[in-house]
Amino acid sequence: MTWLRALREILRTGLAIERKRLEPLVAIRAAAGVAIVIGLALWLVSPVYAASAALGAFSAGTATFQRSWRPRKVIALAAGAGLAVGTFLGYVAAGNVVTFLLLLAAWSFTAGMAWAAGPTAGIVSTATVAAMLVTITLPGSLVQAVEHAVVIFLGGVVQATLILLFPVRRWGAHRDALADAFAAVADYARRLRHDPTAPFDPGALMTAREAAAVTPLQARHRPPALHGTRGLAERIRPAVAALADPALGAPAEGPQRDRARELLGAAADVLDAAARAIRRGTRAEVPPRVMDPLRIDEDDEVLKGAARQAAVRLVALLREVLEVAECGEQRSSRAEDGKSAETPFLMRPTLIRVLPVVLREMRRELRPDSTVLRHALRLAAVAPVGYLVGSLLSPGHGYWVPITAVLVMRPDFHQTYARAVARFAGTLVGVALATGVVQLTSPDAYLSGGLAVVSAALSYLVMRTGYAVSQAFTAAYVVFLLGMGGEEWDQTVPDRVLLTLLGGILAMAAYLVYPAWETPRLLDRLADRLAANGRYAAAVVRSYAKPSAQGFADVRKALLDSREADADWDEAFDRAKQEPVRHRGLNRREAEDAAEAIRALGRAAMLLETHLPTRDGPPVPEAALFAEAVEADTAQAARDVRARRNPEWDRVEKALDAWEGDDGGGVQERVVRRGAELQLRALEDLTTAVDRTPLERDVDSAVREHRARAAEAGKADRGEKAAAGRGTGRLGPPSEPRQERDENTAPPPGGRS
Known part of the structure; x- marks a missing residue:
């Protein structure tokens, strides 16, 4: 891909708005956590502490929206603890610029290496770097550093408490993952009716397997419908493929093919019914007309040989699916493959026990060609450099340069550039909206806090629809939060926009200087x-x-x-x-x-x-x-x-x-x-x-370049002839460019035709 096409794709991706299912109750709950923290801090302490508390509550709430199969309250507590530790260490080292820069580089490197444990760990760890950069600007002593760290952690505690007291669709993500697996196999069965060799994307099955891994505490409370059912979808997928395949299943034409299509259609309907039952936690409803084709007559069955074996296997598996789905939340008493229904579950370690696993994954990434290591090194360099540049340009708000750079950077090229574009566009829109509201309302500390809570709620609501959209409300949230602390909009908005742009440029430049091309x-x-x-x-x-x-x-x-x-x-x-x-x-x-x-x-x-x-x-x-x-x-x-x-x-x-x-x-x-x-x-x-030999590849590459030059020359030549044709009433002869293309498409010497 050329740079021009890559940049066009980056703009399209960065500014795209996706149609996703919104979760308003979850967004309201997370915003309520921010509101509680801000209100208590304003009432009991001061706006400065309210800003720290709001940072912890907002970041902890954002962490719960990341894709993770652990309970959201655990993610909120872990995020709050990480933010608190990063804040305290930043306060301790803030007195000496050299010490703080070394700490910032080491902390950023560790946050970058956390991507070895997965995107969720990397995103949450990156947020702690941003917290370290923001909170050290607040005046205070070592005692106040401890107080701010505790207040930030309390923000995570409040979010976790709300999740515990007001659960929204408990086990909903796990249900969706398992239901999506059955729905994917159902769609596969339908496509096989028309294309016997249709491809299958196992992504839904892989996601369902990730969701099936639980901690011992989760295993004691998991709904029975989510235990052991995934294996049925795994075994049905090869069964439908074997039935449809002309080489090992039903012939390409004839009565056996018609019978195979009938079975595949019935299988798709049963799987869809099971998916709906799992997603909603209800009993499956399958009409009798769907079940009729699933009866295999021992004497008059059309399918023969391997196709018949696949059909018998498929029908047996579908009946097991119905036994599980028709009983709703009651566990099926029938054992699978002769085993007890109490099959062992996939173990997921607790957060404490997962630390050695994360460290082991980090050690595996300590190699020169590792994408994660290169990302960590870029973060370790960009954060201190951005902090120095921002401090020189704007001593009061220079931290926006490293924060922007750190938050938009990702281990791959496309996401880094797309997020940089999206963050700047979202920031521009968000600060413009927030500035207009501030000028119209002239809010005091309490009204600014209320507007910040509304902005946080909207940011949570559109979190999954696009980074640019959510960033617009996040930028407005920051403007209101700083206004709550006593800063005027004309002191923050210009710096916020320009420094955000500079941070995005710094992140882009870092990837070019030290790329990790795939x-x-x-x-x-x-x-x-x-x-x-x-x-x-x-x-x-x-x-x-x-x-x-x-x-x-x-x-x-x-x-x-x-x-x-x-x-x-x-x-x-x-x-x-x-x-x-x-x-x-x-x-x-x-x-x-x-x-x-x-x-x-x-x-x-x-x-x-x-x-x-x-x-x-x-x-x-x-x-x-x-x-x-x-x-x-x-x-x-x-x-x-x-x-x-x-x-x-x-x-x-x-x-x-x-x-x-x-x-x-x-x-x-x-x-x-x-x-x-x-x-x-x-x-x-x-x-x-x-x-293909290297020589053939070189010749072919030269031929492709020659084709491109010839095509450009042909376009220019046709343009000149078209201009001349407008004067004579006709166009130039089309045979010349056609002959040129035919010559250019000849195979290279010694190459394949």
């Missing part, structure tokens, strides 16, 4: 995805060779690893498409073709997963040799992709040739052999996608 790492991401999907494919085929409980566990682990690698690739590729840099060894078309081939490899494994034999099922000895060949060749191919060598599949081809020499075997062996053929075909497609 584009150069695409080959590594592609290799990781290939290796992970190769292990998954090998684990599935190996389970046919020796069915066992351990084999099923290996398949599950390999599946989760492949999903994580797929998600990493998708995220990296999306980021790379938005970066104004180009990969010299892998263009966009090649990356898309290679990713599609690897997706086909994973899909072939998923189809086989539906027909996995039971623990006492007949083994398929030939599958073991093929599984070893797939795992070995894909591991070597991953190394070849990183080194820009052409991958080869000699061992896989030999294993499949040896297997095909045996014409015996039942349905099970024919299914797994057909799946092995699909895997080899996907691997060969991958070779086709990346099988």
